[in-house]
Amino acid sequence: MPSLARAPMRLLLGYLRPHHRGLAAGAGLMFVGGLVNLAQPLAVKRLLDGVTGGTSFAEPMLLLAALLVAGALIGAGGMYLLEATAESVVLDARRRLIDRLLRLRVGVMDRAEPGDLLSRVTGDTTQLRAAATTNIVDLVTGVFQIGGAIVLMARLDLVLLGVVALVLALLLGVTALLAGRIRDVSERTQAAVGRLGAVLERALGAFRTVKANGAERQQTATAHRAATQAWQHGRRAARWVSAAGVTTGLAVQLAFVIVLGVGGARVAAGDLTVSSLVAFLLYLFYLAGPVSQLAGGVTGLQTGLAAVGRIDAVVRLPAEDPDEQAEPNAEATQPVSVAFHGVSLRHRPEDPDVLTDVTLRIPATGLTALVGPSGAGKSTLLALVERFQDPTSGHVEVGDRDIRRWPLRELRARIGYVEQDAPVLFGTLRDNLLLGTPDASDDWIDDVLEQTMLTTLVRRLPQGVDTPIGHRGVTLSGGERQRVAIARALLRRPSLLLLDEPTSQLDAVNEQVLRDLTAHVARTTTVLMAAHRLSTVIEADRIVVLEAGRIRAVGTHQSLIDSDDLYRRLAQTQLLLGLEAPAAAVSNGYRGRPETWAADAGSLDDPW
Structure with a gap:
């Protein structure tokens, strides 16, 4: 086998190793069944010799029948064991892939195509199924069975065996040439199927957006192009596989015709008996x-090697260390401080810095707000605390401890995190609420539902919290999904609460409720909030103004109004200046009557 195929072959054998007993038992039965079948032509020869010699043929007939039944039963048992082992191999491969996918680093998943990854869990593992068991067993047992048949054929007639050996050598040479082609086109076909899955996942993931923009034809055309590419590669694969199959059938037929001609001549010359010729033809x-x-084992194995290569590509993607997945300490609910020490971050070496030399200390308890224009780095700071990413330089501390020294599960067990788009999973409302706290009591759930003003929603749902809420929470409004995400975070009783734009889909009434709730939680918990709406954070204990990945200013709302131009512009754009113009605002040219300040602010460049 070429050197490039050795690594995939080792990977394939690695999947087989835990199941070697079942595989060996199945292969052994298949081999024994093949040996029983090898004895059948000899039984036929004995039967014919008995008929032509005038002796009883009852005993050879019974022997032949017993061999037929035994061969079928043993072969069926071996096939069952192989198929059962194949399912176990696929299960292990899928579990390994699933474990890896759910431990991938967030940055890796952000750049990946989920549809293609899903195709590797489903389609490629199915290709692995046959290759890891049936194809390998076919190769091994095929070689032994062919060897056994050749030995017995040699006992019957060496001349005819030479004819068969020549044809088989020709067949093996052609099959070896086709194997590389089959593997190449199989890999291309599986990659094309993965791209099709990625296209469909993108379209179905934004189904309403596609509908609202009348983009069905556009997305359909894109999916059709991907399907056509998969079809084209599939046709090429079918062409090479069928060529291998035709070559095999043609070789056997050619051998039969030649053996029949040469064998008939040898029978006529008296060098071979009729019974020996019949037995030889039966062996053929x-x-x-x-x-x-x-031949099928070789071609199928090439498809499996292509699949195992794609599976291994996922397994080798950067993932979080499983050794860091320690059990969370349920008692660790005390608020913790957060500190950034000279933190800089770039996503790739060739990219510019997203954060530059950020140094900031956030004490335990209280509300700290991160504000600034879009792209300033607010959400990125939250991602660093969760260790979704690691800094390019500098380090982050939680509870005066470098987060790289925290076991990931223990770190994240202390954190409640509310994402900007507040994703909701398919299932019931209870499933979503208890995503990170499956053992939460009903009383605690009711308390959190009341805090987040979800009790009205629960009463409205026909089955309360056990009501299915559809794919991505389609039956909920945007504000309800956001409140569900907040409730999910609070159910964890976090030491540190990270809120990434939690009011982006809340109306004024619910925003006020969230402000009150955040203020209440901040008394006993460290709260770090990224916000665009300054109205949400004007009462924060401290406000951090970010610009272009750097900390520009830190202070309270009023002190920043007085001292920082950018923050003042943000406040003016959102109509949050007081009735009296601050001295700094006047000194910077914002004069006139108070009722004109909002109009003046409207003429400013939009900082968002």
Whole structure:
């Protein structure tokens, strides 16, 4: 096998190793069944010799019948064991892929195509199924069965065996040439199917957006192009596989015709008995099965090697260390401080810095707000605290401890995190609420539902919290999904609460409720909030103004109004200046009557 195929072959054997007993038992039964089948032509020869010699043929007939039944039963048992082992191999491969996918680093998943990854869990593992068991067993048993048949054929007639050996050598040479082609087109086909899955996942993930923009034809055309590419590669694969199959069948037929001609001549010359010729022809017919097994095993193995290569590409993606997945400490609910020490971050070496030399200390308890224009780095700071990413330089501390020294599960067990788009999973409202706290009591759930003003929603749902809420929470409004995400975070009783734009989909009434709730939680918890709406954070204990990945200013709302131009512009744009113009605002040219300040602010460049 070429050197490039050795690594995938080792990977394939690695999947087989835990199941070697079942595989060996199945292969052993298949081999024994093949040996039983090898004895059948000899029984036929004995039967014919008995008929032509005038002796009783009852005993040879019973022996032949017993061999037929035994061969079928043993072969069926071996096939069952192989199929059962194949399912176990696929299960292990899928579990390994699932474990890896759910431990991938967030940055890796952000750049990946989910549809393609899903196709590797489903389609590629199915390709692995046959290759890891049936194809390998076909190769091994095919070789032994062909070898056994050749030994017995040699006892019957060496001349005819030479004819068969020449044809088989020709067949093996052609099959070896086709194997590389089959593997290449199989890999291309599987990659094309993965791209099709990625296209469909994108379209179905934004189904309403596609509908609202009348983009069905556009997305359909894109999916059709991907399907056509998969079809084209599939046709090429079918062409090479069928060529291998035709070559096998043609070789057996050619061998049969030549053996029949040469054997008939040898019978006529008296060098071979009729019974020996019939037995030899039966062995030739028998060889059709193992030869087809051998050719099919080679072609199928190439498809499996292509699949195992794609599976291994996922397994080798950067993932979080499983050793860091320690059990969370349920008692660790005390608020913790957060500190950034000279933190800089860039996503790739060739990219510019997203954060530059950020140094900031956030004490335990209280509300700290991160504000600034879009792209300033607010959400990125939250991602660093969760260790979704690691800094390019500098380090982050939680509770005066470098977060790289925290076991990930223990770190995240202390954190409640509300994402900007507040994703909701398919399932019931209870499933979503208890995503990170499956053992939460009903009383605690009711308390959090009341705090987040979700009790009205629960009463409205026909089955309360056990009501299915559809794919991505489609039956909920945007504000309800956001409140569900907040409730999910609070159910964890976090030491540190991270809020990424939690009011982006809340109306004024619910925004006020969230402000009150945040103020209440901040008394006993460290709260770090990224916000665009300054109205949400004007009462924050401290406000951090970010610009272009750097900390520009830190202070309270009023002190920043007085001292920082950018913050003042943000406040003016959102109509949050007081009735009296601050001295700094006047000194910077914002004069006139108070009722004109909002109009003046409207003429400013939009900082968002």
